[in-house]
Amino acid sequence: MSPQASAVATARAIFSPTVDDAARHLFNDRTLDRYRHTMADGVERIADRIARTDRPFTGVSPDDLTPGISGIDLDRPLEDTAAALDELEDVYLRDAVYFHHPRYLAHLNCPVVIPALLGEAVLTAVNSSLDTWDQSAGGTLIERRLIDWTAGRIGFGTSADGIFTSGGSQSNFQALLLAREEALAKAALGASRDVMDRLRIFVSEAGHFSVRKSAKMLGLSPDAVVTVETDARKRMRPQALAWELEQCRWAGFIPMAIVATAGTTDFGSIDPLPAIARLCADSGAWFHVDAAYGCGLLVSRSRRALLNGIERADSVTVDFHKSFFQPVSSSALVVRERATLSHATYHADYLNPARMVEQRIPNQVDKSIQTTRRFDALKLWMTLRIMGPDAVGDLFDEVIDRAAQAWVLLTVDPRFEVVTRSQLSTLVFRYLPPEGATRDLADGANLYAREALASSGAALVAGTKVGDRHYLKFTLLNPETTVDDIAHVLDLIADHAAEYVERRRRTS
Ligand SMILES: *Cc1c(COP(=O)(O)O)cnc(C)c1O
Numbered sequence: 001m002s003p004q005a006s007a008v009a010t011a012r013a014i015f016s017p018t019v020d021d022a023a024r025h026l027f028n029d030r031t032l033d034r035y036r037h038t039m040a041d042g043v044e045r046i047a048d049r050i051a052r053t054d055r056p057f058t059g060v061s062p063d064d065l066t067p068g069i070s071g072i073d074l075d076r077p078l079e080d081t082a083a084a085l086d087e088l089e090d091v092y093l094r095d096a097v098y099f100h101h102p103r104y105l106a107h108l109n110c111p112v113v114i115p116a117l118l119g120e121a122v123l124t125a126v127n128s129s130l131d132t133w134d135q136s137a138g139g140t141l142i143e144r145r146l147i148d149w150t151a152g153r154i155g156f157g158t159s160a161d162g163i164f165t166s167g168g169s170q171s172n173f174q175a176l177l178l179a180r181e182e183a184l185a186k187a188a189l190g191a192s193r194d195v196m197d198r199l200r201i202f203v204s205e206a207g208h209f210s211v212r213k214s215a216k217m218l219g220l221s222p223d224a225v226v227t228v229e230t231d232a233r234k235r236m237r238p239q240a241l242a243w244e245l246e247q248c249r250w251a252g253f254i255p256m257a258i259v260a261t262a263g264t265t266d267f268g269s270i271d272p273l274p275a276i277a278r279l280c281a282d283s284g285a286w287f288h289v290d291a292a293y294g295c296g297l298l299v300s301r302s303r304r305a306l307l308n309g310i311e312r313a314d315s316v317t318v319d320f321h322k323s324f325f326q327p328v329s330s331s332a333l334v335v336r337e338r339a340t341l342s343h344a345t346y347h348a349d350y351l352n353p354a355r356m357v358e359q360r361i362p363n364q365v366d367k368s369i370q371t372t373r374r375f376d377a378l379k380l381w382m383t384l385r386i387m388g389p390d391a392v393g394d395l396f397d398e399v400i401d402r403a404a405q406a407w408v409l410l411t412v413d414p415r416f417e418v419v420t421r422s423q424l425s426t427l428v429f430r431y432l433p434p435e436g437a438t439r440d441l442a443d444g445a446n447l448y449a450r451e452a453l454a455s456s457g458a459a460l461v462a463g464t465k466v467g468d469r470h471y472l473k474f475t476l477l478n479p480e481t482t483v484d485d486i487a488h489v490l491d492l493i494a495d496h497a498a499e500y501v502e503r504r505r506r507t508s
Contacts, residue, residue: 035125103485106460111325111477111478122382132363139375146380150318153389164373175286176218176257195254199220199224200255203259204228233420235269245283260288265292268294268425268426273312273313287312287313297393299324318332399476399479403476405486406474419471458492459485
């Protein structure tokens with residue numbers, strides 16, 4: 001090789017090597033000691049914090065925390081890991097909300113399993129991006145195996161496919177995007193404004209708000225989402241759905257999608273999937289099952305039958321970060337027909353040219369509404385490889401059993417009224433003030449009890465509305481929550497509520 005043709009020789013002649021101090025923070029083969037120590041220090045801090053956490057929350061207020069965080073000069077680094085961890089303790093760790101605590105009973109947040117934490121540590125260090133094979137290699141294949149595994153659990157055939165997403169809201173959005181495109185294609189009408197305005201989505205009154213939000217993002221009419229009545233246990237009434245579909249037909253609207261919820265966020269109710277599937281087939285609508293919460297039943301050894309009919313869906317939302325004990329985020333959209341995912345496919349010359357498909361190089365970006373995407377699937381992979389699906393299902397079964405016990409506690413306690421017995425693990429209930437109390441007083445007592453409990457930090461519970469009345473909600477996802485914990489929290493709620501009633505009586 002002549003010297004002129006060597007870029008190395010030219011570079012050495014022109015540039016002197018740079019020594020960059022900041023490079024010591026980069027993760028590579030020369031910084032492994034720093035990596036090991038930094039991560040170990042971090043793990044130690046977290047373990048120490050968890051060991052000293054005796055409540056799910058400290059009750060800190062935004063006003064308490066804001067000055068400490070605003071006061072930090074982000075342009076002046078501490079230059080020291082221990083100092084940064086000390087600071088983190090003050091601005092975050094000490095006052096964070098801890099889902100692993102048995103008296104965290106508020107939202108659909110689960111304690112996480114250790115194999116998934118290991119997966120998380122691996123996936124962020126390797127930092128694969130799951131859009132293309134050339135950014136992930138085996139990661140792409142692992143994600144595909146997990147989608148196939150999930151599809152198998154659902155009962156889909158070999159033409160099923162899917163994609164990991166950031167969460168149930170994104171999964172629902174993508175499902176409805178596919179449903180919209182299918183409806184437009186079926187009508188062979190293109191996306192004319194008139195047709196878009198006539199598309200309708202049916203979901204029960206207990207369904208998730210992301211359905212409405214998705215309809216808006218999809219450019220549908222403000223009236224696109226039709227709310228279907230539920231029965232006493234908050235499951236969609238098939239007769240009501242049939243009636244709404246009939247109305248839709250008379251009005252000349254197009255039934256774009258029916259969304260059945262397998263585990264409603266408030267009530268844990270599972271819509272009657274087989275009956276809805278039949279109505280769906282008759283109407284030609286896309287059948288989406290939102291199993292963001294109920295997906296844990298896919299691995300339950302005793303309750304899988306609650307999901308019967310899910311295999312007839314066109315698409316299913318599963319949130320592993322709810323009932324599979326996975327860290328946020330870990331969710332997927334699984335579809336019956338692989339081909340339908342192509343509605344989200346675009347080709348970029350730099351990333352996924354059509355030629356790659358011809359070369360049969362696998363890529364996931366064709367199926368996703370994201371581009372750069374985390375290898376969240378690895379957490380579930382490690383969970384299945386270390387614990388296995390039965391162990392995960394057993395944990396979920398345990399919280400459902402616990403919710404049934406809590407329901408008994410509530411039904412025999414005259415201080416409370418419980419709305420319905422959940423098929424999963426929520427309880428919606430309220431404190432009943434003494435006879436003759438106004439609605440206003442009842443609402444006030446429940447609102448107050450929730451806030452007082454949160455500021456004490458002794459337990460966290462959620463609030464919701466049934467009709468126009470204020471209720472409280474337990475969402476049980478922690479198998480370590482005992483009946484005793486639940487009974488204790490009920491007593492605390494009753495005390496706070498009674499105190500409110502007493503105070504109102506004195507001041508009126
Ligand atoms: C939680 C939930 C969602 C939204 O999921 P995210 O992961 O929070 O985006 C959708 N549907 C139901 C029924 C849910 O419970």
